[in-house]
Amino acid sequence: MAKRKKSEWFDWVKALLVAFGLAFIVRIFLFAPIVVDGPSMMPTLHDRDQMIVNKFIYKIDEPDRFDIVVFHATDKKDFIKRVIGLPGEHIAVKDEVLYINGEKVAEPFLKERKQHLQPYETLTGDFTLEELPGGYETIPEDHVLVLGDNRNNSTDSRMLGLISMDQIVGKTSLIYWPFDRLQTLHE
Template sequence: MAKRKSEWFDWVKALLIAFGIAFIVRTFFFAPIVVDGPSMMPTLHNGDQMIVNKFIYDIQQPERFDIVVFHASDRKDFIKRVIGLPGEHVAVEDDALYIDDEKVEESFLQERKDNMPSYQTLTGDFRLEELPGEYETIPENHVLVLGDNRNNSTDSRMLGLISMDQIVGKTSLIYWPLDRIQLLHE
């Protein structure tokens, strides 16, 4: 009888440890997220399931074109692409991205741009000064984010700059559905 109690206790202890480790990993390191909506098409599809690396920005700064998850409100997280970094000026003119007046290629948008009629643009013209906050350069601890589906995305053009405190983490792995499994890069 004592042996059965000991086995039962060992199982309970093992389950508690497993749940504790899972809780710590999910809370501090990695978490799943489901893409909701078309704002990152064609890179991400509605319903794609991804893993968010929650600790990456504790050891390094965001880089241009990282795909990040951030708190847009108390109840809603958004997934967008980092376009502008602290200290930079961002503008889009004639569907071309300019960082500090230098043209920057967005290769992830090229196929979409090539398939659009010549009279249509993917990204409407804007300058950083015209966005909420009216900054001349992006302040420290902030980034400018845009969705890849530029004409159907709620991003920094409406929300303003995103503070590092709002960022949950970086995502680059689609793990579901099976036919979409991939590691994303620029």
């Protein structure tokens, strides 16, 4: 009887160790939670929204335009922004219109914000890729240009410069908390 209880206890310990080990592997290599900090992605993301980051997607695929990504902005701070420019592209914004390689590109996620602008207000402000830190003519390989959806209140590629793929933690598209905002995000 004592041997049986000891065996049962040992089985529980093994099961817990395996569960913790799997959770650790998933957390480190596959998925991680993140809390949105600040208003830079409003109205798409709200301050304190809790999301899941897919950490392995960019090991098997490249970012797509308008993906929402988490990246290391500094050694101590991760930012969450939207991918606007991809390698080989030239980016410019003129009169609230995004131009990629000289072609107008719609940004449907900004429609609501643009409708509420006063005639004297700007959301994004005019810029060209050459005017950003680094002075590139086109986005180099393994880099992306990111912008916050709340363009007039966002620290993004306009200040930070282009983001290296090595800085990117992963892609996020699921808000899981608060529960009333539970949703997957699409452009």
